[in-house]
Amino acid sequence: MAIILGLESSCDETAAALVTSDRRILSHKLLGQEKAHAPYGGVVPEIAARAHVEALTPLVEAALDEAGLTLAEVDAIAATAGPGLIGGVIVGLVTGKALAMAAGKPLVAVNHLEGHALSPRLAEPDLAFPYLLLLVSGGHCQLLEVRGVGDYRRLATTIDDAAGEAFDKTAKLLRLGIPGGPAVERLAAQGDPRAVPLPRPLVGSSDPHFSFAGLKSAVMRAVDTGLHQPADIAASFQQAVVDCIIDRTRRALGRADAPTALVVAGGVAANGAVRAALAALAAEQGLPFVAPPLWLCTDNAAMIGWAGSERFVAGLTDDLAVPARPRWPLDPSAEAVRGAGVKA
Numbered sequence: 001m002a003i004i005l006g007l008e009s010s011c012d013e014t015a016a017a018l019v020t021s022d023r024r025i026l027s028h029k030l031l032g033q034e035k036a037h038a039p040y041g042g043v044v045p046e047i048a049a050r051a052h053v054e055a056l057t058p059l060v061e062a063a064l065d066e067a068g069l070t071l072a073e074v075d076a077i078a079a080t081a082g083p084g085l086i087g088g089v090i091v092g093l094v095t096g097k098a099l100a101m102a103a104g105k106p107l108v109a110v111n112h113l114e115g116h117a118l119s120p121r122l123a124e125p126d127l128a129f130p131y132l133l134l135l136v137s138g139g140h141c142q143l144l145e146v147r148g149v150g151d152y153r154r155l156a157t158t159i160d161d162a163a164g165e166a167f168d169k170t171a172k173l174l175r176l177g178i179p180g181g182p183a184v185e186r187l188a189a190q191g192d193p194r195a196v197p198l199p200r201p202l203v204g205s206s207d208p209h210f211s212f213a214g215l216k217s218a219v220m221r222a223v224d225t226g227l228h229q230p231a232d233i234a235a236s237f238q239q240a241v242v243d244c245i246i247d248r249t250r251r252a253l254g255r256a257d258a259p260t261a262l263v264v265a266g267g268v269a270a271n272g273a274v275r276a277a278l279a280a281l282a283a284e285q286g287l288p289f290v291a292p293p294l295w296l297c298t299d300n301a302a303m304i305g306w307a308g309s310e311r312f313v314a315g316l317t318d319d320l321a322v323p324a325r326p327r328w329p330l331d332p333s334a335e336a337v338r339g340a341g342v343k344a
Contacts, residue, residue, distance in 0.1 A: 002075040002312055005063070005099070006305025007056065009092030010084025010112045011138070012043045013298070014055040016063040018074070019305030021313055023122055027066035028302050029059040034178055041172050049087030056095050063301075071103045076317065078308020081109035082325030083139070089324045097320050106317040108308040112299075113330050116265040117146050118310055119303035123292045131290070132259040134249055134278065137266035138164030138181075141210045143252040144330060145259070149310045154331035155252045159202075159338075160213035163241055164268045169216045170237050173223045174230050184234050185271055191235030196228050198240045200247070208251035209337055215240055242277045249278065253285055261288040270297040 002021040008014070012033040018026035033051050037043050064071065079096025082089050093109065100107040116135055121127050130147040132155075141163045143156040161169075164181060171180025176187060198218045201211035219237050222228055253262070262282040268274055275291055282289035296303060311317070 002309055003069065003073065004108070004305045004308045004312060005060070005071070005074045005077050006110075006301040006303075006308055007060070007077070007079040007092045007096050008112075008115075008299055008301040008304045009052040009056060009088045010080045010082070011088060011299055012037060012048045013300070014052045014059060015299070015301035016056065016059040017301035017305045018063055018067040018069060019122070019302055019309055021309045023125060023306075025302050026069070027063040028300065029063045029066070030300060031055045031059060038178060042168065042178065043085070045085045045087055048085055049091055052088045052091040056091060060095070060099070071099060071105075074103070074105060076106040076108055076308060076312045078108040078110050078304050078312070080112045080115065080304055081322060082112065082328040084112055084326065086324060086326040089326070093322075093324045101320060106312065107320060107322070108311050108316070109318040109322040110304050110307045110311070111328050111330060112304075113140060113328070114150070115303040115307040117144065117152065117330065118149070118307045119265050119292045119296050120263045120290045121310070122303065122306040123296060124290050127263070127290050128260050130257065130259055131261045131263045132253060132256045134245065134262075134264045134269075135266050136163050136245070136264065136268040136274070138162060138168060140266065141212070142330075143208055143249060145256055146263070149314050150316060152330040154329070154334040155255055156208035156210065156248060157337055158210040158212065160211050161216060163210070163212055163245065164266070166212040166216050166237075166241065167268065170219050170234065173220055174234060181267060181271060184238060185273070187231050187234040188238040188273070189235075191229065191231030191233070193235040193239035195232035196222050196236035198222070198236050200240055200243050203244055203247045208248045208255070210244065210248055212241070212244070215244075238271070238273055242273050245274060246277050246281055250281060259287065261290050263290045265292060265297060267298045270294045
């Protein structure tokens, strides 16, 4: 059994966790930054980086204390090395390097997306490779075959914006505050999902890629008309996102190589409407549906510790020269998607 210290600082959550290779979370400490960013309506990278500097070391100490461990008893240090806001990524990775060097422990540089991709295996011991993963968050919207640790085949990506980004923009347009996704979901529960005619970009197209930029623009126009209730806009927007996700995922399932399950991870995976629709799709396809607990869907250090554990057990460690990366695809060999930007 290995004990891994995981560090996460890629966006606006600072977190530290102790995770074992037999799937026990010995401790988890997380500090959000909602109040610091609230006046700006979104995450300000410079503010986020400074907050990580102030919070990370105390969180590491608190996590070790809660687990009743010293750094000498940890087997490896796992830190997010990208992708993400580069200032925050640097804070976490440099801290991980310093701890690894000081304690003489191996360093595991974790791709934040791999943290999400493997997190369902932390919660579900029977989840076997290969599975089809919908990775859906504020910065990413992809469909991937997860074939093994470090082995991913990208089937689809967004050609412009991610679903989580569209949720955040809708929340900003409706003046709901941050975090935007949960706020939109709460308001949508009070509205009519058929009240506002909104587009379903790329639904029905042959390739299973995503697009949400046009949907964001349509929401802005609906808000500007003043003809619709905010709850109806939120409900109609959420239903449009669900319809896009289900159509695209169904298309990808037709291209996947005998997946063991349909799996969802990432911040938008915490949305109840998205989870329910995916569960129904999995049942339709005769597949198990796996989703992490809600708290494991959003950014956290337990998933980084678990991904670090999977890599450590597989003998995949890194030297102290490993760089911080603002962008880091899980499938570097995937072909560029026509029309897609840097987020692809």
